[in-house]
Amino acid sequence: MTFQLHHTNLAGDTPGVSTKLYWYTAGPEDADTRVHLQAALHADEQPGTMALHHLLPRLRDADAAGQLRAHFTIFPSVNPLGLANYSLRHHIGRYDIETGVNYNRRWPDLYPLVADAIAGRLTGDGRANIATIRAAVAAWIDSQEPRTAIQHLRLLVLKSAAAADIVLDLHCDDDSLKHIFTSPELMPGLQDLADWMGLAATLTAEDSGGGSFDEVLPTLYRKARIAHPGHPIPAGAETATLEYRGRADSFDAIGEEDAKGLFGFFAGRGLIATDPGPRPAPAPAPTPFEATEVLRVDAPGLLAYRVELGERVSKGQPIADLIAMDGPEAFMARRPILAGTNGFVLSRVMGKYVVRGAGIAKIVGTDILPARAGAYLLED
Known part of the structure; x- marks a missing residue:
């Protein structure tokens, strides 16, 4: 079995404080496809955590049955620092209370940071080019010296995501129907995800303006593609922000339904060797x-x-x-x-x-x- 719980200590920014970040891995380490799942980057948004709570036993059982064909990394609550932002009986999980910065904004524009490292190293092999870019990103991350706990957290999570082929960031809105944010070049490729989620809408933008987590990798590969027109550079990662309804919608029955949809998506992709079940009804086509x-x-x-x-x-x-x-x-x-x-x-x-x-x-x-x-x- 490969299903395993991990944790790391994030040294605090004040005396005597540290925070543990937990995550799971499952599936062959040398699998051709790597999946990164995270929930509650906005720490006050819990429906995604509930969905992953119900997905994890499914992945554990699939692992025990030898059915996993991808390597999964799952952060059920990716922002324990935000979980601690409690004041006057109110959870401020959306913002870093030290800086006021939204936890899902100002993620780095990676291409300028690795452009020199990949210059002259790209070839006519698209897969090899993706590997070169990923290695450059990993080297840049390893070269960083985080000064704060949130910088440490961001680098750790980004390194996992940058190595993945599928990156799903689970959020929710305030009072909402299910929807997705993703990059336009990733559609209709992610239409099967939209279908399995049973979405009301898929909203696409190349650059929504805030440096959100789901745009980091598409922006990296898009800029690399523009800068190197003579070299094939595929979309190196399918990324999306999954908005699971509203804040109040953290219930067992709903979480089980959402986990079933995620499991069906992965099984439908052949990443879990089992019958995904009946194909869901088509979700609406994407809109800008x-x-x-x-x-x-x-x-x-x-x-x-x-x-x-x-x-x-x-x-x-x-x-x-x-x-x-x-x-x-x-x-x-x-x-x-x-x-x-x-x-x-x-x-x-x-x-x-x-x-x-x-x-x-x-x-x-x-x-x-x-x-x-x-x-x-x-x-x-």
């Missing part, structure tokens, strides 16, 4: 993330939603009413917040008191929105 409106409010107030998740809406249709909380008609006046595009409601916010500028819903359309083209696409 620039066609998704992040609907915002221009004043503070209390939200009263008029629409449900998944509901189709038209441009100009009221999505919610904003109840005034100050001014001459405080707690009496309300005005509609209108959709800016045609599409369906993918997500809403759970907290109904909102401040000016807050995003309150995502509406997935099909037409590129002028205000989104070339803009910062994410919510911090």
Whole structure:
């Protein structure tokens, strides 16, 4: 059996503090395909951890039966530092409270860091070129001297991901339907993942603007491809952010369903030598993330939603009413917040008191929105 639990100590940034990071490995070390799975990079998002809790016994049993055809590395809760960010009974798992940086932002742009190391070493063999790039990334990571616990954590996780062929980062939204973020060149290759997840949407962008984890490797190989047009450089990793509904959706039955979908995806790929079960219904085709409106409010107030998740809406249709909380008609006046595009409601916010500028819903359309083209696409 190859199924094994590992841990490493992350030295703390203050006296007497250290944190353990746990992960599992399973499958042949010399397998042709390597899979990296992680959940709860935003440490306050637990549905992915619940899904991996239910996936791990399936992988353990498949390993015992000799069915694993890939090497799996699984971080069920990849950010124990974020788990400790608790203040006044509130978990601040999305941000590093020392720096204020979102844990899923500002991951490194790897190509400039390895460009010199791969210069003159690429050939006409695409697989060999991927191996050369991976070796350069691993060498760069090994050369780093992390100054903080979060830098240590990031380098450790990035080294695992950079060696993998499939990299899945499990998250959730606030109150949401299931969806994926991925790079456009990886579709329709990841359509089978979308199908097995039973998604409402796959949203694609080459660069969403924030340096998120799922864009690190596609950006690396894309930039290498552009810089070396005479050498074949395939997409070295299929990467995606998997958004498993909303924060409140951490339940056994849901986690079991999500684990079944992941297991089916891997079995359908031949990475687990077992029957994946009935093929799921096709998920919707991908749409550019620039066609998704992040609907915002221009004043503070209390939200009263008029629409449900998944509901189709038209441009100009009221999505919610904003109840005034100050001014001459405080707690009496309300005005509609209108959709800016045609599409369906993918997500809403759970907290109904909102401040000016807050995003309150995502509406997935099909037409590129002028205000989104070339803009910062994410919510911090």
